[in-house]
Amino acid sequence: MKRNTPVAVVVKRILAGDIQAAARLLRDLDDGVPGASAVLKKLYARSGRGHVVGITGPPGSGKSTLADRLVEAARKEGRSVGVVAVDPSSHISGGAVLGDRIRMQRHAVDRKVFIRSLAARGSLGGLSRSVFDTVTVMDAMGKELILLETAGVGQDGVKVAGAAHTVLVVLAPGMGDDIQALKAGVLEIGDIYVVNKCGREDCAELVRGLRLALDAGKREDGWERQVLKTDALSGRGINELMDAIERHRQVLCGSRAWAHRSQAMAKTAFLELLEAGIRELISEKLGREKTWLKLLDDLAGRRTDPYSAARRMLRDII
Numbered sequence: 288m289k290r291n292t293p294v295a296v297v298v299k300r301i302l303a304g305d306i307q308a309a310a311r312l313l314r315d316l317d318d319g320v321p322g323a324s325a326v327l328k329k330l331y332a333r334s335g336r337g338h339v340v341g342i343t344g345p346p347g348s349g350k351s352t353l354a355d356r357l358v359e360a361a362r363k364e365g366r367s368v369g370v371v372a373v374d375p376s377s378h379i380s381g382g383a384v385l386g387d388r389i390r391m392q393r394h395a396v397d398r399k400v401f402i403r404s405l406a407a408r409g410s411l412g413g414l415s416r417s418v419f420d421t422v423t424v425m426d427a428m429g430k431e432l433i434l435l436e437t438a439g440v441g442q443d444g445v446k447v448a449g450a451a452h453t454v455l456v457v458l459a460p461g462m463g464d465d466i467q468a469l470k471a472g473v474l475e476i477g478d479i480y481v482v483n484k485c486g487r488e489d490c491a492e493l494v495r496g497l498r499l500a501l502d503a504g505k506r507e508d509g510w511e512r513q514v515l516k517t518d519a520l521s522g523r524g525i526n527e528l529m530d531a532i533e534r535h536r537q538v539l540c541g542s543r544a545w546a547h548r549s550q551a552m553a554k555t556a557f558l559e560l561l562e563a564g565i566r567e568l569i570s571e572k573l574g575r576e577k578t579w580l581k582l583l584d585d586l587a588g589r590r591t592d593p594y595s596a597a598r599r600m601l602r603d604i605i
């Protein structure tokens with residue numbers, strides 16, 4: 288597709304699920320090509336139907352292997368799938384990331400599967416704008432299931448909760464992940480807990496510990512949080528996991544929870560855009576305008592304080 292293809296034509300192709308057109312748009316959005324955001328704006332109105340499933344958990348617990356299995360299972364049911372894998376730029380696992388790509392390659396010839404790996408991150412540790420753009424595009428393409436993989440425990444993992452309808456927390460036994468250490472956020476955000484690598488014998492203890500911990504903090508949204516055992520390598524437990532994901536979707540759809548989650552997701556994306564825009568505006572000002580350069584000087588010279596300076600800047604831009 289040529290760069291000057293009319294917006295309406297690009298929109299139409301993407302709505303029809305055209306992978307090339309979608310990949311091209313996402314590239315153009317990243318490069319800030321004029322016209323690309325006009326397409327995205329049109330697509331936004333046509334998105335909001337796909338089931339976004341966040342997959343989070345500590346590095347190496349098997350999230351990508353599991354995602355690969357879920358793609359396989361969804362395709363067997365004839366469903367169209369998107370996968371967004373966010374590579375945390377902070378942790379070093381080049382091998383694993385490369386592994387993801389190779390493993391997922393087997394779906395690359397399938398026109399109903401669209402996989403994107405994103406390295407980018409929001410500058411405050413959240414999900415970057417391109418993650419939300421990618422989900423919107425996949426949704427508009429008609430992907431019924433969109434898997435969003437993010438690595439991390441604690442804060443990093445928590446971010447995905449605001450960007451998905453269903454959150455899977457993937458853990459594995461023997462990773463030093465005793466329940467106490469997981470408490471920071473992880474025990475609150477999951478809808479489904481997956482204990483992966485259960486080909487190993489020591490997974491019963493982790494399952495038991497998790498169930499106890501989850502029982503202690505019951506939620507009030509009508510969903511009984513589950514702990515499931517899988518072995519992504521052999522494919523064991525994947526069908527049960529697919530069923531649980533679908534059940535969660537049905538429970539959400541049967542109440543106002545789906546709308547609530549969708550609203551929270553829209554808010555997360557909106558805030559990320561706003562924050563990024565404001566940060567950009569501020570660093571532009573600080574790097575260029577005399578008044579603000581002087582302010583930086585005054586800060587360093589202790590002639591003013593950051594609290595007053597921040598107030599002044601905020602008043603100026605809003």
Ligand SMILES: Nc1nc2c(ncn2[C@@H]2O[C@H](COP(=O)(O)OP(=O)(O)OP(=O)(O)O)[C@@H](O)[C@H]2O)c(=O)[nH]1
Nearest residue numbers: 346347348349350351352380383438484518519520
């Ligand atoms: N034995 C066993 N190994 C597994 C299983 N699932 C994944 N692995 C292996 O564990 C390693 C990490 O798997 P990944 O799927 O890359 O894990 P990840 O959570 O995506 O890792 P990051 O994206 O780096 O956080 C790989 O060597 C996998 O082959 C499993 O169920 N059993």
Ligand SMILES: [Mg+2]
Nearest residue numbers: 350351387436
């Ligand atoms: Mg991975």
